[in-house]
Amino acid sequence: xxxxxxxxxxxxxxxxxxxxxxxxxxxxxxxxxxxxxxxxxxxxxxxxxxxxxxxxxxxxxxxxxxxxxxxxxxxxxxxxxxxxxxxxxxxxxxxxxxxxxxxxxxxxxxxxx
Amino acid sequence: xxxxxxxxxxxxxxxxxxxxxxxxxxxxxxxxxxxxxxxxxxxxxxxxxxxxxxxxxxxxxxxxxxxxxxxxxxxxxxxxxxxxxxxxxxxxxxxxxxxxxxxxxxxxxxxxxxxxxxxxxxxxxxxxxxxxxxxxxxxxxxxxxxxxxxxxxxxxxxxxxxxxxxxxxxxxxxxxxxxxxxxxxxxxxxxxxxxxxxxxxxxxxxxxxxxxxxxxxxxxxxxxxxxxxxxxxxxxxxxxxxxxxxxxxxxxxxxxxxxxxxxxxxxxxxxxxxxxxxxxxxxxxxxxxxxxxxxxxxxxxxxxxxxxxxxxxxxxxxxxxxxxxxxxxxxxxxxxxxxxxxxxxxxxx
Numbered sequence: 001x002x003x004x005x006x007x008x009x010x011x012x013x014x015x016x017x018x019x020x021x022x023x024x025x026x027x028x029x030x031x032x033x034x035x036x037x038x039x040x041x042x043x044x045x046x047x048x049x050x051x052x053x054x055x056x057x058x059x060x061x062x063x064x065x066x067x068x069x070x071x072x073x074x075x076x077x078x079x080x081x082x083x084x085x086x087x088x089x090x091x092x093x094x095x096x097x098x099x100x101x102x103x104x105x106x107x108x109x110x111x112x113x
Numbered sequence: 114x115x116x117x118x119x120x121x122x123x124x125x126x127x128x129x130x131x132x133x134x135x136x137x138x139x140x141x142x143x144x145x146x147x148x149x150x151x152x153x154x155x156x157x158x159x160x161x162x163x164x165x166x167x168x169x170x171x172x173x174x175x176x177x178x179x180x181x182x183x184x185x186x187x188x189x190x191x192x193x194x195x196x197x198x199x200x201x202x203x204x205x206x207x208x209x210x211x212x213x214x215x216x217x218x219x220x221x222x223x224x225x226x227x228x229x230x231x232x233x234x235x236x237x238x239x240x241x242x243x244x245x246x247x248x249x250x251x252x253x254x255x256x257x258x259x260x261x262x263x264x265x266x267x268x269x270x271x272x273x274x275x276x277x278x279x280x281x282x283x284x285x286x287x288x289x290x291x292x293x294x295x296x297x298x299x300x301x302x303x304x305x306x307x308x309x310x311x312x313x314x315x316x317x318x319x320x321x322x323x324x325x326x327x328x329x330x331x332x333x334x335x336x337x338x339x340x341x342x343x344x345x346x347x348x349x350x351x352x353x354x355x356x357x358x359x360x361x362x363x364x365x366x367x368x369x370x371x372x373x374x375x376x377x378x379x380x381x382x383x384x385x386x387x388x389x390x391x392x393x394x395x396x397x398x399x400x401x402x403x404x405x406x407x408x409x410x411x412x413x414x415x416x417x418x419x420x421x422x423x424x425x426x427x428x429x430x431x432x433x434x435x436x437x438x439x440x441x442x443x444x445x446x447x448x449x450x451x452x453x454x455x456x457x458x459x460x461x462x
Binding site for chain 1: 276278280281319321323325326327328329332333336337378
């Protein structure tokens with residue numbers, strides 16, 4: 001791979017729909033479902049975008065971060081709202097590690113006299 | 114900040130703007146607006162019945178907003194004369210045009226503004242819209258009574274408030290604009306604007322503060338109403354979402370921030386043929402401070418006069434000739450057809 005290449009190419013986000021090239025049937029089902037997921041329901045479109053933004057940070061998908069930062073802004077989310085969403089992502093990731101401390105403690109206590 | 118014109122910015126020349134819009138991007142990668150509409154059976158757009166005369170009373174403004182498509186500001190001196198305004202009254206009356214839409218700059222800064230509104234009210238124009246930037250009401254003592262003046266003449270007030278928070282609004286419209294806008298909205302509420310059961314209409318305009326498209330008008334309106342009520346006890350009627358068109362100072366911003374190509378791609382990708390029938394250029398004529406006629410305020414700022422050589426000015430206004438014309442389009446028109454569509458009255462769908 002040359003120096004100016006990267007596994008993540010920003011323009012590839014626009015090619016997302018092209019995953020149907022190798023498997024159209026499943027892609028169609030996926031995109032139909034995807035579209036439905038983000039429509040307003042019990043949650044507003046903006047709430048869904050902010051959740052997606054938090055998840056994008058948790059799974060560390062640069063395409064998703066770009067897409068859902070813009071979607072959140074389109075839907076009227078403020079900078080503070082978006083950063084709070086990122087903190088939720090961080091808190092859950094950090095919390096997920098820390099809560100395993102209980103498992104560590106359980107094991108340590110079991111092994112100890 | 115000064116206007117592009119005062120800064121001698123290259124884009125203050127409308128030809129330079131058209132060169133960008135007709136440049137390489139649309140010669141190689143993206144379809145031109147005309148090619149796109151032709152794909153949907155409308156190679157040329159034609160007007161419907163004229164319902165709105167939108168008069169740009171001058172480019173002078175007390176604000177210098179970063180996105181302004183007019184390149185308005187305190188340094189602009191173009192102001193419509195009383196004799197031109199008198200001719201506009203004649204056109205409104207002779208052709209029974211139901212709506213006059215006053216814009217600028219800050220239309221209130223035209224010395225003949227109040228006279229014109231009184232006359233328009235007197236001759237029975239059904240709807241008088243003033244696009245007020247709100248801060249003008251607090252800019253000078255002589256404007257403090259504007260809410261009462263608007264009320265007296267049953268003027269519909271349409272005002273930009275690009276966000277319900279200070280940071281983003283001030284980033285686009287200038288330091289301190291949000292606080293003054295809130296104060297002006299309270300003054301309008303106090304005389305009855307935007308109140309339940311009141312006929313005094315107060316509408317707000319949302320436009321994105323940056324290189325992205327507006328979201329759902331209904332969802333944003335609900336959020337604006339909730340936030341402005343909770344934070345400032347402010348009421349208003351409708352929120353109009355408007356897409357920023359890639360001309361003038363917004364085009365300058367897009368180019369300077371390296372967002373131009375991505376933004377144009379977004380507009381083209383979001384092209385919605387269902388928006389074509391409701392485009393404001395189909396029921397509106399725009400008049401500039403010097404009396405020339407355009408298909409819309411954006412074409413006015415690109416100096417694209419109506420394609421009707423015998424009726425390009427209010428001095429030779431001929432509705433029969435004008436109704437036969439073809440609307441002049443260019444790549445900026447993608448801004449009005451993106452997503453749910455965009456017009457001075459908000460989304461189209």
